[in-house]
Amino acid sequence: MNIPLMEIVALETGFYLGHSYHNKNSLCREQQPPGKRGSMKFAVKAWSNGGKARTGVLYLGTCPSPLETPALLLSTRKGLPHFISPDLLPSLPHPDSFLLQVSPLHFLEGPSVTTISNIGGLHQMLRLHDYAFAAVARDSIQCLPESDSTNKLGASFETPCGRRLIKPAEYLQMISSMRPNIWAALADEVPAWVSDKRNKTSVDRTIKWLDECIELSPQGGVVFGAVVGGSKVDERKRCAQEIAKRNVSGFWIGGFGLGESMLERPALLEAVMDSLPEEKPRLICGLGLPEEVLQGVATGVDLFDSSYIYNLTLGGFALTFPLDRIETNASGFQSTDMGVDQTKINLKATVYRKDTSPIVASCTCYTCLNHTKAYINHLLNVHEMLAQTLLEIHNTHHYLGFFRSIREAIKDGKFEQFRQMFIQRRRDNIAAVAVCA
Amino acid sequence: MALRFEVLGRFNRARAAQLTLPHFVCQTPLFMPVGTQGTIKGLTTNQLEEIGCQIILGNTYHLALRPTSELIDELGGLHKFMNWPRALLTDSGGFQMVSLLHLADITEKGVTFQSPVDGKPMLLTPEESIQIQNRIGADIIMALDDVVKTTITGPRIEEAMYRTLRWIDRCIAAHKRPNEQNLFGIVQGGLDPVLRDICVRGLVDRNLPGYAIGGLAGGEDKDSFWRVVAQCTAALPEDKPRYVMGVGYPLDIVVCSALGADMYDCVYPTRTARFGTALVPEGVLKLKHNAMVDDTRPIDPACGCMVCKNYTRAYIHCLVTKDAMGSQLLSYHNLYYMMKLSRDLHSSIIEGRFPEFVCDFLQKMFPKGDIPEWVCNAMEVAGIDISSCCAPFTSPQDYN
Ligand SMILES: [Zn+2]
Ligand SMILES: [Zn+2]
Numbered sequence: 001m002n003i004p005l006m007e008i009v010a011l012e013t014g015f016y017l018g019h020s021y022h023n024k025n026s027l028c029r030e031q032q033p034p035g036k037r038g039s040m041k042f043a044v045k046a047w048s049n050g051g052k053a054r055t056g057v058l059y060l061g062t063c064p065s066p067l068e069t070p071a072l073l074l075s076t077r078k079g080l081p082h083f084i085s086p087d088l089l090p091s092l093p094h095p096d097s098f099l100l101q102v103s104p105l106h107f108l109e110g111p112s113v114t115t116i117s118n119i120g121g122l123h124q125m126l127r128l129h130d131y132a133f134a135a136v137a138r139d140s141i142q143c144l145p146e147s148d149s150t151n152k153l154g155a156s157f158e159t160p161c162g163r164r165l166i167k168p169a170e171y172l173q174m175i176s177s178m179r180p181n182i183w184a185a186l187a188d189e190v191p192a193w194v195s196d197k198r199n200k201t202s203v204d205r206t207i208k209w210l211d212e213c214i215e216l217s218p219q220g221g222v223v224f225g226a227v228v229g230g231s232k233v234d235e236r237k238r239c240a241q242e243i244a245k246r247n248v249s250g251f252w253i254g255g256f257g258l259g260e261s262m263l264e265r266p267a268l269l270e271a272v273m274d275s276l277p278e279e280k281p282r283l284i285c286g287l288g289l290p291e292e293v294l295q296g297v298a299t300g301v302d303l304f305d306s307s308y309i310y311n312l313t314l315g316g317f318a319l320t321f322p323l324d325r326i327e328t329n330a331s332g333f334q335s336t337d338m339g340v341d342q343t344k345i346n347l348k349a350t351v352y353r354k355d356t357s358p359i360v361a362s363c364t365c366y367t368c369l370n371h372t373k374a375y376i377n378h379l380l381n382v383h384e385m386l387a388q389t390l391l392e393i394h395n396t397h398h399y400l401g402f403f404r405s406i407r408e409a410i411k412d413g414k415f416e417q418f419r420q421m422f423i424q425r426r427r428d429n430i431a432a433v434a435v436c437a
Numbered sequence: 438m439a440l441r442f443e444v445l446g447r448f449n450r451a452r453a454a455q456l457t458l459p460h461f462v463c464q465t466p467l468f469m470p471v472g473t474q475g476t477i478k479g480l481t482t483n484q485l486e487e488i489g490c491q492i493i494l495g496n497t498y499h500l501a502l503r504p505t506s507e508l509i510d511e512l513g514g515l516h517k518f519m520n521w522p523r524a525l526l527t528d529s530g531g532f533q534m535v536s537l538l539h540l541a542d543i544t545e546k547g548v549t550f551q552s553p554v555d556g557k558p559m560l561l562t563p564e565e566s567i568q569i570q571n572r573i574g575a576d577i578i579m580a581l582d583d584v585v586k587t588t589i590t591g592p593r594i595e596e597a598m599y600r601t602l603r604w605i606d607r608c609i610a611a612h613k614r615p616n617e618q619n620l621f622g623i624v625q626g627g628l629d630p631v632l633r634d635i636c637v638r639g640l641v642d643r644n645l646p647g648y649a650i651g652g653l654a655g656g657e658d659k660d661s662f663w664r665v666v667a668q669c670t671a672a673l674p675e676d677k678p679r680y681v682m683g684v685g686y687p688l689d690i691v692v693c694s695a696l697g698a699d700m701y702d703c704v705y706p707t708r709t710a711r712f713g714t715a716l717v718p719e720g721v722l723k724l725k726h727n728a729m730v731d732d733t734r735p736i737d738p739a740c741g742c743m744v745c746k747n748y749t750r751a752y753i754h755c756l757v758t759k760d761a762m763g764s765q766l767l768s769y770h771n772l773y774y775m776m777k778l779s780r781d782l783h784s785s786i787i788e789g790r791f792p793e794f795v796c797d798f799l800q801k802m803f804p805k806g807d808i809p810e811w812v813c814n815a816m817e818v819a820g821i822d823i824s825s826c827c828a829p830f831t832s833p834q835d836y837n
Binding site: 027078080083085087089104107110112114126160300353354370371372374379381382385386388389390424 | 474475476478479480481482483484488498501503505508511513518519520561601676731733734735738743747748749751752754755759760761762764765766769
């Protein structure tokens with residue numbers, strides 16, 4: 001079967017270009033819905049005992065039920081999870097999985113902003129009407145800031161279609177057509193190692209661009225002001241204070257995960273958080289590992305992105321750390337010496353070849369209910385895409401569970417114990433493995 | 438014999454039947470998607486059920502290499518391993534060897550080939566092929582046949598046909614699970630009607646649960662193709678399923694069904710999806726094409742699949758050949774299209790409107806009425822009047 005028989009290029013038949021068919025069959029939205037997409041309410045519900053960690057409730061126009069924070073935004077490519085097709089999305093926990101992060105830059109090669117606008121924006125194009133989209137230029141996977149090429153006109157990014165300079169006006173056109181629930185202002189993000197002068201410029205530009213973005217913003221749009229400032233506490237503070245003065249609904253904290261060490265982070269995060277009003281939500285980019293998430297939550301971050309799950313999935317890893325609460329002092333970390341670092345397992349490892357148990361016995365995700373480690377090990381060995389689908393489902397499910405545990409710990413006033421226990425448990429296991437080795 | 442085959446309706450040679458296999462009650466005609474390594478292109482088994490897949494084909498050669506048939510057996514068989522509750526079919530492994538490995542050599546003992554693992558010479562005998570397939574545990578297993586290219590001529594074809602007949606007895610003798618798995622014999626004989634006839638008779642004498650027509654879909658001309666199918670289906674028993682291997686395109690399936698075939702398999706729907714091509718009633722739609730970039734219609738407005746109900750061509754265009762999701766969504770649509778075609782064939786035969794269905798199908802695919810001659814010839818033999826969708830006769834010379 002090597003010569004396709006009827007390679008009718010449909011266009012040549014004229015059928016597909018017949019404009020009479022256009023309206024009849026179009027998947028465009030007939031009428032624009034009322035502006036409920038633009039509505040957002042946020043309220044802090046509880047603080048952990050003596051700490052800054054907080055739980056809150058986020059009401060977003062399109063979501064049928066409120067979302068509790070701290071929460072995870074699911075990473076997407078062009079609006080859909082990387083390997084989970086839309087019909088499988090409802091199998092993830094509700095409503096925890098209803099927050100999706102999308103990068104407008106994914107659509108640089110089309111559909112055009114006019115087409116996306118005609119279709120009715122992201123919700124209609126992706127047919128995810130009950131979901132909430134947060135648009136952020138940087139996705140930490142395919143679209144990364146390229147600070148060397150950023151200039152006063154716009155921010156430069158490495159994207160799947162090459163290096164692109166994005167000006168505020170152009171960015172706002174994308175936002176207007178896509179109509180996300182939340183969008184982050186354009187930022188000049190710089191890595192930790194740039195000069196003080198460049199870092200200062202990045203703060204100045206980010207503030208200026210926010211003003212431009214607000215001026216151009218579509219009515220009812222919910223904008224999160226971008227906070228940058230690199231590894232300088234003073235600049236972080238200055239940026240946060242300036243942004244907090246603007247008419248924004250929340251904050252997007254950028255410039256992390258770009259070369260700074262985990263040790264210098266708490267001071268930077270605190271400088272930012274202390275300068276922001278308590279009543280508005282804070283979304284951070286670039287903190288992915290469980291320890292990093294705990295670090296962010298400890299300083300008062302509410303929303304996190306999840307490129308971490310994508311990276312785990314691509315590497316063949318599955319999250320396995322226990323999700324129990326602090327009271328049950330289980331030492332349930334899986335201890336085998338193959339491809340394990342106590343929070344996750346590498347399903348490519350040969351120990352799983354004949355393992356007919358699910359990834360996590362108590363997990364209720366589609367993957368764990370239906371498939372064995374042995375099968376996923378096989379799929380990884382033969383490079384079949386279903387491996388990534390099943391892993392992304394489990395890892396997303398598991399990480400959403402981690403966020404639920406965090407929220408419970410905060411509500412119980414025991415976040416700090418939870419965090420210490422989590423970190424201690426990992427240390428113990430690393431030590432145990434080292435002794436065995 | 439571990440199957441039941443009940444013909445529910447006929448139109449001339451075409452038939453709609455119920456095929457009861459150990460794991461599923463299937464409706465024929467049916468298309469079997471190819472899940473080479475125990476999975477189909479990022480689709481979950483739940484999705485495959487939703488799409489309406491009844492039987493999935495697994496490739497013995499690939500599964501024997503990884504994860505190995507011993508492992509599949511140890512873990513309870515392929516159904517359990519991949520968590521697929523419906524029916525499975527495995528091929529013999531011989532075809533894959535001959536087509537994938539340059540150094541494959543066929544002798545009376547079996548197929549000798551160089552191991553892709555360590556390069557050592559290996560031998561796949563009919564006995565071994567059956568043993569492996571017994572371990573994998575599919576509902577239908579295929580006899581090892583002596584595969585030759587259809588385009589080859591001469592004494593090699595005859596040798597291969599007689600060897601296939603000798604090997605079927607070794608396969609039958611080696612088959613250890615006849616009450617759980619159905620061994621199908623494969624009709625060989627190239628494009629030679631005399632050889633095909635000898636082979637069919639030889640196989641029918643063995644009273645197998647089902648029969649396959651092999652050695653086609655290998656680049657032979659279409660007229661030879663349908664004639665072999667017509668000859669074999671006419672000679673095969675009425676009460677056994679007939680499977681045309683490696684077919685195919687929707688048009689081929691409609692023609693073969695009109696001629697009395699029941700089962701098909703092909704990688705085409707999923708492979709072409711990976712390259713951004715969707716199957717539609719008009720033929721194919723190339724989603725990669727620039728004209729799709731701002732097209733807000735679904736792939737096929739008449740399709741009821743999850744993808745067509747929700748997504749524009751513009752959106753699929755930006756995914757195809759770049760993102761995994763593009764291939765996932767297009768594979769979903771293409772398999773849905775094939776399953777819908779199978780269901781339509783089945784119901785139109787049962788409801789006595791098969792000719793109308795065929796005409797409608799041809800009209801959409803050839804709106805100008807320029808139906809290929811081989812299709813017209815085959816339909817005449819099948820007793821299907823397609824004059825209503827053919828253009829008035831014009832010989833090619835008229836245009837010169
Ligand atoms: Zn799971
Ligand atoms: Zn469809």
